[in-house]
Amino acid sequence: MTLRYAGTPDGVEAHLAARAGLDFTPISAGQIRILNPFKLARNAWRMARGSRQAGVIMRSWQPDAIFVTGGYVCGPVVWAAARHQVPVLIYLPDVTPGLGVQRLARHAAAIAVSFPEVAAHFQDYDARVLDTGYPVRPELRQRSMTKTQARLAFHLSPHTPTLLVFGGSRGARAINQALAAALPHLLDAMQVIHISGELDFTEAQRRASGLSPAQQERYRLFAYLHEEMIAALHAADLVVARAGASTLGEFPALGLPAILVPLPISGGHQRHNARYLADRGAAVIVENDAMPHQLLPAIQSLMDDPQRLEAMSRASAALARPRAAEAIASALIDLAAHHIS
Numbered sequence: 001m002t003l004r005y006a007g008t009p010d011g012v013e014a015h016l017a018a019r020a021g022l023d024f025t026p027i028s029a030g031q032i033r034i035l036n037p038f039k040l041a042r043n044a045w046r047m048a049r050g051s052r053q054a055g056v057i058m059r060s061w062q063p064d065a066i067f068v069t070g071g072y073v074c075g076p077v078v079w080a081a082a083r084h085q086v087p088v089l090i091y092l093p094d095v096t097p098g099l100g101v102q103r104l105a106r107h108a109a110a111i112a113v114s115f116p117e118v119a120a121h122f123q124d125y126d127a128r129v130l131d132t133g134y135p136v137r138p139e140l141r142q143r144s145m146t147k148t149q150a151r152l153a154f155h156l157s158p159h160t161p162t163l164l165v166f167g168g169s170r171g172a173r174a175i176n177q178a179l180a181a182a183l184p185h186l187l188d189a190m191q192v193i194h195i196s197g198e199l200d201f202t203e204a205q206r207r208a209s210g211l212s213p214a215q216q217e218r219y220r221l222f223a224y225l226h227e228e229m230i231a232a233l234h235a236a237d238l239v240v241a242r243a244g245a246s247t248l249g250e251f252p253a254l255g256l257p258a259i260l261v262p263l264p265i266s267g268g269h270q271r272h273n274a275r276y277l278a279d280r281g282a283a284v285i286v287e288n289d290a291m292p293h294q295l296l297p298a299i300q301s302l303m304d305d306p307q308r309l310e311a312m313s314r315a316s317a318a319l320a321r322p323r324a325a326e327a328i329a330s331a332l333i334d335l336a337a338h339h340i341s
Helices: 012-020 037-060 074-083 099-107 115-122 138-140 148-151 174-188 202-209 213-219 228-235 247-254 264-278 286-304 305-318 322-339
Strands: 005-007 022-028 066-068 088-092 110-113 128-129 162-166 191-195 219-222 238-241 258-260 283-285
Touching: 005 012, 005 037, 012 022, 012 264, 022 037, 037 074, 074 088, 074 099, 088 099, 110 115, 110 322, 128 247, 128 322, 138 247, 162 202, 162 219, 162 228, 174 191, 174 202, 174 238, 191 228, 202 219, 202 283, 213 219, 213 264, 228 247, 238 247, 238 286, 247 286, 247 305, 258 264, 258 286, 264 283, 264 305, 286 305
Parallel strands: 005 022, 066 088, 088 110, 110 128, 162 191, 162 238, 191 219, 238 258, 258 283
Antiparallel strands: none
């Protein structure tokens, strides 16, 4: 089987595809649900160009199945696939589908979802709906790394409670700022692994320089982590993060308790993701605007209550779907086989 990744040329996917050794084809795309008429015209032109580029892939590469997971670039690819009668599997990682995914779903042969409750959103579509769960990296499922090993990988004490804070691939300024104010208090009682994102890394370094030597010994700051992210997740007793779709898969895979700060945009998808985990006892929610005065006490109250953390860990682990990747791969192989025949 051969694979090709299509994505925007300036997005993180180009870099990730290269690291994974996948052939990458850039596709032009842009958001079209905006009010600015000049940006709307520009992005409409990009989407039309992307549709032509995707059509070239269909004609020259002749794929047997298409797998899409959302994002602007999926529009041109799915439209081109429909014109060339190539079966499409849409995977919806979030708890609620965005408007774009709902519109593209009419062209899908199958729709995979992370949780059975999500299937109800697609009951009126012709596509087959598959409850697969959220696929995670195999290193998370194997649980081959202990907390002690993970903490030693960051030159941290294996016995001190450890907090992991990150805001997604680009970071989260609001989280970074709230953490900076809380750090002097937190580092007296715990270790902190902080992934700031590239944009705020220099400022985070400047603030870290004002910590005492003892506090700096307990603080590890990174702009971004690739393979090392596995160790960071294993090292943590508690995570503070946004509520992107990956939290629905990666945190349950390790039974990680979380404080989730939903990004207050993007159609409210992160709020629904966070609420799903919180309602099942796996997370607590701190609103974005409330972080300056709620983040520190929320962290302290959980880290000071090992029994509650353990209960949250069990609730998180109960949501794990360890064979999600295999289920999605099997569905794709099935679609490709029917297309070939």
